[in-house]
Amino acid sequence: MSAPPALPAMWHPLVRGFLDTPGAAQRVVHRYGSPAHLLFPQVFADNLHRLRQVLDGQLRRYRICYAHKANRSRALLRTGEHAGIAVDAASPQELAAAVGAGFTADRIEVTGPKGEAFLRQLVGTGVTINVDNLWELHRIADLARGHTRVPVLLRVSGFPAAAVSRFGIPLAEAGAALAVLAEQRDWLAFRGFAFHLDSGELGERVAAVQECLALVEQAYARDLSPSVLDIGGGFRQVFTADAARFDGYVAALRESLRGRGEPMAWGGNTFGFHLDDTGVRGTPVFHKYANTVPATGMLADLLSAPLDAHGGRTVAQVVAENLLDVWLEPGKALVDHAGITVARVEFVKRAADGSVLVHVDLSRDTVTPADQEVMVDPLVLPGPAGSGDEPVGVFFAGRLCLERDLITNHKVWLPRCPRSGDLVVFPNTAAYHMDLSAASASMHPLPPKLAVLHRDGGYRVCRDLEYEPVTDADRAVPGTGGRL
Ligand SMILES: *Cc1c(COP(=O)(O)O)cnc(C)c1O
Numbered sequence: 001m002s003a004p005p006a007l008p009a010m011w012h013p014l015v016r017g018f019l020d021t022p023g024a025a026q027r028v029v030h031r032y033g034s035p036a037h038l039l040f041p042q043v044f045a046d047n048l049h050r051l052r053q054v055l056d057g058q059l060r061r062y063r064i065c066y067a068h069k070a071n072r073s074r075a076l077l078r079t080g081e082h083a084g085i086a087v088d089a090a091s092p093q094e095l096a097a098a099v100g101a102g103f104t105a106d107r108i109e110v111t112g113p114k115g116e117a118f119l120r121q122l123v124g125t126g127v128t129i130n131v132d133n134l135w136e137l138h139r140i141a142d143l144a145r146g147h148t149r150v151p152v153l154l155r156v157s158g159f160p161a162a163a164v165s166r167f168g169i170p171l172a173e174a175g176a177a178l179a180v181l182a183e184q185r186d187w188l189a190f191r192g193f194a195f196h197l198d199s200g201e202l203g204e205r206v207a208a209v210q211e212c213l214a215l216v217e218q219a220y221a222r223d224l225s226p227s228v229l230d231i232g233g234g235f236r237q238v239f240t241a242d243a244a245r246f247d248g249y250v251a252a253l254r255e256s257l258r259g260r261g262e263p264m265a266w267g268g269n270t271f272g273f274h275l276d277d278t279g280v281r282g283t284p285v286f287h288k289y290a291n292t293v294p295a296t297g298m299l300a301d302l303l304s305a306p307l308d309a310h311g312g313r314t315v316a317q318v319v320a321e322n323l324l325d326v327w328l329e330p331g332k333a334l335v336d337h338a339g340i341t342v343a344r345v346e347f348v349k350r351a352a353d354g355s356v357l358v359h360v361d362l363s364r365d366t367v368t369p370a371d372q373e374v375m376v377d378p379l380v381l382p383g384p385a386g387s388g389d390e391p392v393g394v395f396f397a398g399r400l401c402l403e404r405d406l407i408t409n410h411k412v413w414l415p416r417c418p419r420s421g422d423l424v425v426f427p428n429t430a431a432y433h434m435d436l437s438a439a440s441a442s443m444h445p446l447p448p449k450l451a452v453l454h455r456d457g458g459y460r461v462c463r464d465l466e467y468e469p470v471t472d473a474d475r476a477v478p479g480t481g482g483r484l
Pocket of ligand 1: 069070196232329331332333
């Protein structure tokens, strides 16, 4: 018999080492309860180190602003502060968290739509405001008048070939924004242009860089002196450890949606595929889980991409010639593999159609970004004992009393059937999985966040809020041996 379809997860060696330590996860759950989110600040530091290596090789001046909204963890925020990077805060609460974690105004950038109250709070603090729209720009100038000069970036959007964005100033209005900046130069300290694309397409980013460079010229013409090009975030994560098996799983899933082979979808789910007489088409909601290009690869490709409008010189060369500092706002790329979520199996049952349901003590929105299906296999602890264990295809069900609270709507094959009390480990949950849709409708308390530190050959666990990075040795990831 061939192996059942599988979605093997990539694990960071440090996380893997923790899970392979007999009893380690069980002890954490025993002490802090289940479910729990576990964060690995050393993995964050490792991700940062890898991004810096790419940047150091190509740029003289750059700034990394960690997009805090990817995870509320203070341990990760403290790790970024300790490592000397900047932060991108997108709400008054994130700003307060950043200040509390030690970031000073010169290392804080505020992005996103802001509103009157937040703008009033920001003006005069010295943080850089990444401006979303013309109303905001006018308001900042009005609020600053007579008091202070406010550092601003202009976020632009609407690049050729890119999907329309609800954020930023359309390119067609950039001239009007520059006019305001020139007129209000006593109150607005213009730092440069910014964009943020949620796409993995190199061409879209290159086009955005090119448009921004053209805007830099327009700014010079108005006697403004931009010094920053902020290329945003959107650098991808790698979830899968085996792209071929991932593709094999999706192929089997598509067949099953056509009614061939073993059923693999719960309750008529089609995962964004379109089904008609001729087959299964379209892009599934879970496409990001197929990605195999790491953030460092995306970044290296962008920096070395040739620019048509600049005689084929690369992005890195042209920004250097223009004396521009490159700012980045990575969120998920910094927290990639820096978090897992552990839950406990309550019971296993069969549904009327024969499906095996593994009930765990958390709900779908604790480990799944809104509207997506997470396509990496969770790990069940303890692992198979050996003889007598048979692979079994299951659906994981959540604890909410709602039909839709299925943690996986796709079938997951496990090496053995779980038992009550086993632990289920959901991989790579730090970026947006943990917080973005975590609902409290059921009145279950939010799972605690814990920080796990590898030290002296063992693992130490404390509450996220209590974690303190201590030395540079925090960055050392033992046994990594290159990339993951
Ligand atoms: C969310 C966000 C980011 C971070 O995005 P990632 O995809 O997590 O890297 C960066 N910049 C802005 C403006 C954002 O809104």
